[in-house]
Every structure is written in structure tokens, then in C-alpha cells.
Amino acid sequence: MRSVAFTNIGSLVTNDKGLELGLLGELQNAAIVVEDGSIAWVGSSFSVPDTDEQIDVEGRTVLPGFVDSHAHLLFAGDRAGEFSARMAGESYSAGGIRTTVAATRAATDSELEENLVRLASELRASGITTFETKSGYGLSVADEARALRIATKHTAETTYLGAHVVPAEYEGRSDDYVSLVTGEMLNQVADSAKWIDVFCDRGAFTVEQAREILLAGKAMGLQPRIHANQLEQGGGIQLAVELDCASADHCTHFDQKDIDALAGSHTVATLLPGAEFSTRSNYPDARKLWDAGVKVALATDCNPGSSYTTSMPFCIAVAVRDMHFTVEQAIWSATKGGAKALRRHDIGAIKVGMRADLIELNAPNALHLAYRPGVNLISKTYTAEDFR
Ligand code: NIG
Ligand code: FE
Numbered sequence: 001m002r003s004v005a006f007t008n009i010g011s012l013v014t015n016d017k018g019l020e021l022g023l024l025g026e027l028q029n030a031a032i033v034v035e036d037g038s039i040a041w042v043g044s045s046f047s048v049p050d051t052d053e054q055i056d057v058e059g060r061t062v063l064p065g066f067v068d069s070h071a072h073l074l075f076a077g078d079r080a081g082e083f084s085a086r087m088a089g090e091s092y093s094a095g096g097i098r099t100t101v102a103a104t105r106a107a108t109d110s111e112l113e114e115n116l117v118r119l120a121s122e123l124r125a126s127g128i129t130t131f132e133t134k135s136g137y138g139l140s141v142a143d144e145a146r147a148l149r150i151a152t153k154h155t156a157e158t159t160y161l162g163a164h165v166v167p168a169e170y171e172g173r174s175d176d177y178v179s180l181v182t183g184e185m186l187n188q189v190a191d192s193a194k195w196i197d198v199f200c201d202r203g204a205f206t207v208e209q210a211r212e213i214l215l216a217g218k219a220m221g222l223q224p225r226i227h228a229n230q231l232e233q234g235g236g237i238q239l240a241v242e243l244d245c246a247s248a249d250h251c252t253h254f255d256q257k258d259i260d261a262l263a264g265s266h267t268v269a270t271l272l273p274g275a276e277f278s279t280r281s282n283y284p285d286a287r288k289l290w291d292a293g294v295k296v297a298l299a300t301d302c303n304p305g306s307s308y309t310t311s312m313p314f315c316i317a318v319a320v321r322d323m324h325f326t327v328e329q330a331i332w333s334a335t336k337g338g339a340k341a342l343r344r345h346d347i348g349a350i351k352v353g354m355r356a357d358l359i360e361l362n363a364p365n366a367l368h369l370a371y372r373p374g375v376n377l378i379s380k381t382y383t384a385e386d387f388r
Pocket of ligand 2: 071072227303
């Protein structure tokens with residue numbers, strides 16, 4: 001069994017509540033020992049147990065790898081023109097998704113996989129050690145099934161989003177499309193999807209349709225999550241709580257009833273600052289969620305339409321600046337919050353027994369992630385597999 005010690009950690013973010021050292025459980029002059037891919041010891045840099053290998057991080061910061069609980073990485077082409085038109089005054093609508101559906105259907109399997117691999121390596125370079133990805137740009141039985149087949153080769157967190165929008169060939173027949181999504185399509189993807197998701201919003205699916213789709217997925221053993229209240233105030237967040245979704249994602253709009261429902265539930269609110277940024281929409285006030293005790297995650301929402309970023313540090317900086325997260329809250333949300341949004345207990349913290357998914361940050365503490373926007377401070381990203 002290979003053991004590696006990281007020594008001289010200037011600041012270590014553990015996210016270990018038991019240490020009672022603030023939200024992030026930060027230790028100074030710390031060290032950790034990794035054995036066979038798991039955290040085996042956490043303590044002072046002055047009393048490190050003997051190990052096979054030592055890595056001196058020379059005072060830099062170490063934190064848990066970021067957990068990106070919301071991304072759409074199975075697609076072809078881009079929509080840079082649509083982005084530029086928006087910046088010139090056009091508004092965002094769900095309809096743009098159909099442009100990417102056409103490009104995705106026309107792509108070969110290897111083109112789709114190469115694009116996924118390219119984006120996954122960008123995620124990793126930004127410190128992300130676990131990512132979720134959705135289907136949703138195929139919208140036919142064969143195209144959704146192949147997207148998820150490709151996805152399973154690269155992540156355990158695969159999400160079936162056949163209900164992204166109603167495809168052009170079902171225009172005006174959305175209930176027929178819902179029957180396909182809950183029938184033949186679901187049957188074909190059930191083996192390769194862990195999660196089921198619906199875009200419940202203006203121009204996509206109603207609350208009633210979303211309920212039917214998520215319940216059908218649950219009956220097949222998929223776990224529910226939802227795109228809720230991105231474009232308008234609606235019933236998506238309430239539905240998320242009703243169905244015990246792991247997460248309600250976007251939450252660009254919410255009211256007091258939504259806050260109360262989330263606060264009394266196990267559903268995480270996943271905020272996606274890249275989407276408000278790239279659609280020039282107003283940002284939600286995350287402080288209201290935090291003050292009410294809601295668990296909040298941050299994710300990239302990487303997709304070619306509304307948020308073409310793979311950078312978690314960018315999301316952290318925007319969340320702090322424009323969504324009123326404290327810096328500590330934003331860092332927690334991008335690590336432990338993401339783990340909760342995926343209902344994972346083995347990632348998101350540096351604690352004995354957890355996976356050794358780590359970021360080495362070229363800064364004296366993690367506050368620099370927001371304090372130095374746009375500067376690449378990620379000097380190394382490790383996952384458990386690197387130590388086996
Ligand atoms: O999460 N909201 C729905 N889906 C994506 C956008 C997809 C697109 O515009 O291509 C999102 O923002
Ligand atoms: Fe999304």
C-alpha cells in the first residue's frame with residue numbers, strides 16, 4: 001500500500017465540522033497522509049507519521065477537490081454567436097437548445113466523446129475532481145442513449161435529461177414527447193443513468209409534466225434532480241422538495257415559500273453563477289438561503305448555451321461578488337455543497353476515510369480564490385486514483 005505525506009501546508013481547508021474551526025475547518029501549518037487513495041491522517045506538520053513519499057507544498061494551501069454537480073458536456077458545436085447577440089441586447093430563451101440538438105445529432109460518437117474529454121480536462125485543470133454530466137442534447141431514444149453510454153465511461157454521476165426541451169419534431173405535442181421520455185427512452189437509458197432531471201421552466205416543461213417524468217425515473221431506480229426557476233418564478237423548487245430531489249438547480253428566482261420548503265428538506269439549492277453571467281440575468285441573493293439554513297452548492301452548469309465555463313474559481317468569484325456569498329460559503333458550496341447535491345459522503349472534505357481528491361492552491365489561503373479573480377491559482381489537482 002502506497003503512503004504519501006503532504007507537509008508544510010500553510011492553510012488546509014478540511015470542511016471537517018468536528019474540528020470546530022469555522023465553516024471550512026481550516027488548519028494552519030498542517031500535514032495530511034494519503035494511503036492507497038484515501039485520507040489516512042490529518043494533523044500538524046510538526047508530527048507527521050513516516051510514509052513512503054513526502055510532498056513539501058512549501059506553505060501553499062490545500063483544499064478538497066471541487067465537486068461540479070451540474071454540467072451538460074455531451075454536445076457538439078457552440079453558440080458563440082447567440083452569446084454575442086445577447087451581450088448586444090437579445091434575451092435568452094430555452095429555444096436555443098434546439099440549435100445544439102441539431103449539431104449533436106449530426107456528430108459522430110467519437111466527436112462527442114472527444115468534446116467531453118476536452119471539457120473534462122478543463123474541469124480538472126480548474127480543480128474539479130468529480131463532475132456530473134447530463135444528456136439532453138440528443139432528445140431521441142438513440143441519441144439520448146448514446147450520450148449516456150459515452151458519459152458512463154468518464155463519470156459515475158450521469159444524468160438523464162431527455163426532458164430538456166421538446167424537440168422540433170414534437171412541436172405542439174409535448175405530452176406525446178413526455179410519453180416517449182417516460183417510456184421507451186427511459187427504458188433505453190436506465191442502465192447508464194444514475195440521475196433523472198427535467199428542465200421545469202417557461203418554454204420547457206410544466207410542473208405537472210416534470211412530476212410525471214421524475215416519478216417515472218424514480219420507479220426505474222433513477223434519483224431525481226431538477227432545473228427549477230431559472231427563467232421565472234414557478235413551482236419547480238416546491239416540486240423538488242415534494243419529491244426529495246437531491247438538488248434544485250438554478251434557483252435564479254425564489255420566494256419565501258421556496259426558502260421555507262428548502263430549509264425544511266434534504267434538497268440542496270445549487271446556484272449556477274455562470275448562467276446568470278452569460279445570460280445577463282439578475283443574480284439571486286444567496287444570503288437569504290444561507291440565513292434560513294438552506295444547504296447551497298455551486299456548480300459550473302457548463303453548456304454551450306447559457307454558461308460555457310469550466311472554471312469553478314470563476315463561479316466562486318462571481319458568487320461572492322454578485323450573489324452575496326461570503327468567500328468561505330462559496331468555497332464550502334463548491335466542495336462540500338456539491339458533494340451533498342450528489343448525495344456523496346466520500347468527497348468534499350479532507351477527513352480520515354474520505355477519497356484523497358485534493359487541490360494544491362498557489363496562495364497562502366483559500367480566500368485568494370475570490371480575492372484574485374481570473375488568476376489561475378490551481379497548481380495541482382489530485383484524485384484518489386493518482387495514489388493507487
Ligand atoms: O442549465 N436550463 C436549461 N439548460 C441549460 C441551458 C442549455 C442551453 O441553453 O443549451 C442550463 O442553463
Ligand atoms: Fe443546466
